Amino acid sequence: MTKQVLIVGLGLIGSSLAACIKRAHPDCEVSGWDFSATTCQIAEERGIVNQIAADFATGAVNCDVLLFATPVAVTLSYFEELAHLPYREQLIVTDAGSTKLQLTKRAQALGLPFLGGHPMAGSHKSGINACDENLFEEAYYIFTPEDSQKVALNQLQELLKGTRAKYVELTPQEHDEITGMLSHLPHIIAASLVTQADAFNQIHPRAKQLAAGGFRDITRIASSDPIMWTDILLSNREVLMSQLTLWQEEMSKVQRLLIHRDREGICQFFDHAKDTRDSLPVHKNGAIPAFHDLFVDIPDVPGVIAEVTGLLGEAKISITNLKIQETREDILGVLQITFKSQRDLEAGKDCLEAKTPYHCRIK
Numbered sequence: 001m002t003k004q005v006l007i008v009g010l011g012l013i014g015s016s017l018a019a020c021i022k023r024a025h026p027d028c029e030v031s032g033w034d035f036s037a038t039t040c041q042i043a044e045e046r047g048i049v050n051q052i053a054a055d056f057a058t059g060a061v062n063c064d065v066l067l068f069a070t071p072v073a074v075t076l077s078y079f080e081e082l083a084h085l086p087y088r089e090q091l092i093v094t095d096a097g098s099t100k101l102q103l104t105k106r107a108q109a110l111g112l113p114f115l116g117g118h119p120m121a122g123s124h125k126s127g128i129n130a131c132d133e134n135l136f137e138e139a140y141y142i143f144t145p146e147d148s149q150k151v152a153l154n155q156l157q158e159l160l161k162g163t164r165a166k167y168v169e170l171t172p173q174e175h176d177e178i179t180g181m182l183s184h185l186p187h188i189i190a191a192s193l194v195t196q197a198d199a200f201n202q203i204h205p206r207a208k209q210l211a212a213g214g215f216r217d218i219t220r221i222a223s224s225d226p227i228m229w230t231d232i233l234l235s236n237r238e239v240l241m242s243q244l245t246l247w248q249e250e251m252s253k254v255q256r257l258l259i260h261r262d263r264e265g266i267c268q269f270f271d272h273a274k275d276t277r278d279s280l281p282v283h284k285n286g287a288i289p290a291f292h293d294l295f296v297d298i299p300d301v302p303g304v305i306a307e308v309t310g311l312l313g314e315a316k317i318s319i320t321n322l323k324i325q326e327t328r329e330d331i332l333g334v335l336q337i338t339f340k341s342q343r344d345l346e347a348g349k350d351c352l353e354a355k356t357p358y359h360c361r362i363k
Contacts, residue, residue, distance in 0.1 A: 003028050005159070006053060006063040008078060010034040010043045012130045013096050013119065014069030017163070018048050019133035024162025033059050039128050048131055061085050065159060067117075068095040071228060072235040076106055083110040092152045098179060099235040100144045100172035115152050116144035116172060118179075119165060125320075126225065133162070134341060141165035144172045180239035184232055185247065188240070190222040191229075292345040295325075296335040296352060297359040308335060308352060315351045317344050 005021060007014045010032045018030050032049035033056050034040050040052045053059025060066055060082055068075040075095055082093070093114045095103060100116040107114030121139035141163060145153045157167055170178070197215065201208045233240060257265045298304045305324075312319060321338035339345040349360045 003065065003159070004031070004063040005029065005065045005067065006031045006033065006059040007049065007067045007069060008033045008056065008059075009069035009074070010036075010039050010048070010128050011069065012122070012126050012128070012132075012135070014067075015043060015048050015128045015131035016133060016135040017067065017069060017096065017119070017160070018043070019131055020136065020162035020164075021159060022048075022050075022162075023133055025159065028159075031059050031063065034128075042128050046131075048128070056081065057085055061087050064088060064090055064092065065156070066091060066093045068093075068097070070095075070097075071231040072097045072099055072103060073231050075103060079103075079106055079110055079112060079114075083112060092155060094156055097235075098183070098232045100175045102235050104144065104172040113152070115146075115149050115156060116175070117156065117160075118142040118144075118175065119163065121165075132340070134164075136163035136165040137341065137343075139163075139165050140168050142168045142170055142175055144170055144175050176236050176239050180236050180243055184236055184240055185243045187221050187224060187229060188233070188244070189247070190219045194219050194222045292339040292342055293363065294337045294339065294345055294349055294352075295361050295363060296337065298333050298335050300333055305335065308337075308356070308358070311351055311355050312337075312348055315347065317348050317351060319344075319348070 003025070005028055007018050007030065010018070011034075014032070014034075018032060021028055022030055029051075030049045031051050031053045032040065032043050033053045034043070043049045044052050053062075056078065066082070066087075068078060070078070075097060091113055093107065093112055094117045095114075096117060096119055097103060098118065100118065104114065104116055119136050119139060119141045121136045141160065143153055143156065153169075193215075197207065197211060201211075254266075254269065256262075257269065296308060298308065305322075309319070309322070318340055319337050320340050321336075323336040323338075325334035325336050337348065339348055345362065349362065352358060352360050
């Protein structure tokens, strides 16, 4: 019998997962459900799903796999409804949320056949119009199964093979602690830096102009969806309170180094950070999606940006963002081009190096 899949939440992640499933398993019947009628209409018109469920309950009792691509708080509310529905005995429930422990505990309390999942990929775009069947390629896809869920895990991994992601297994607690340290805490720190800089800008207005370069780059994750990140922080509250305490202790150490003018200690602080950072994998998708940036040294002459983008267009290589880092008369400027994927980044570099004299580099 054809496997019936229901995806609840048809934004960027949900719609992209639907596209991946349909590509790898054309025999699957992929239904969708979203609170937005417009999103449902687009999903059906573009063939992202085979059909839109009449409502959540109808779709849930007629599927073999139920995948929630919704915020954790929303998924929890659906759990309450699902627990009172006559769902199929073989049903597998999974999700694509950023935290796992809270969902796992509630599912266990309700007796739901839940196996947590988290595709660690994203985009600067959101919504169904950003649907991308290549979004998860080479990204990590984390599962948090219990020992008794090996069969269900194998079925999910087979269903999701069209993502071309790299599967990883963790416990729910491990998942939340790791993502808390590597993703959630950095988002808090980035947002805090931007907020502190905004207050500083009120006193020193020129600071905002000067922040357009490196400061803007190191805080770019602060531009993430506020509603989504509110949900993430509250669903990983205990882990983040602990991590924030450790962060405050680390900052207190730096403060003491400054108080005592400890030159050697400060140097060791930066030296250890440099060694640790330099040993991290380069251009790999992890807890925070990688930024696929190419830096091109260009002369300050009319038409050069049009030349570069035109060559990329002719090669059918899409870009997602373009920024001039610096241009002054008679010297080279730096054109920062952001691509959708590592493959596009490397193809763009090869294209420009072959057809222009401009130096290209990947940081």
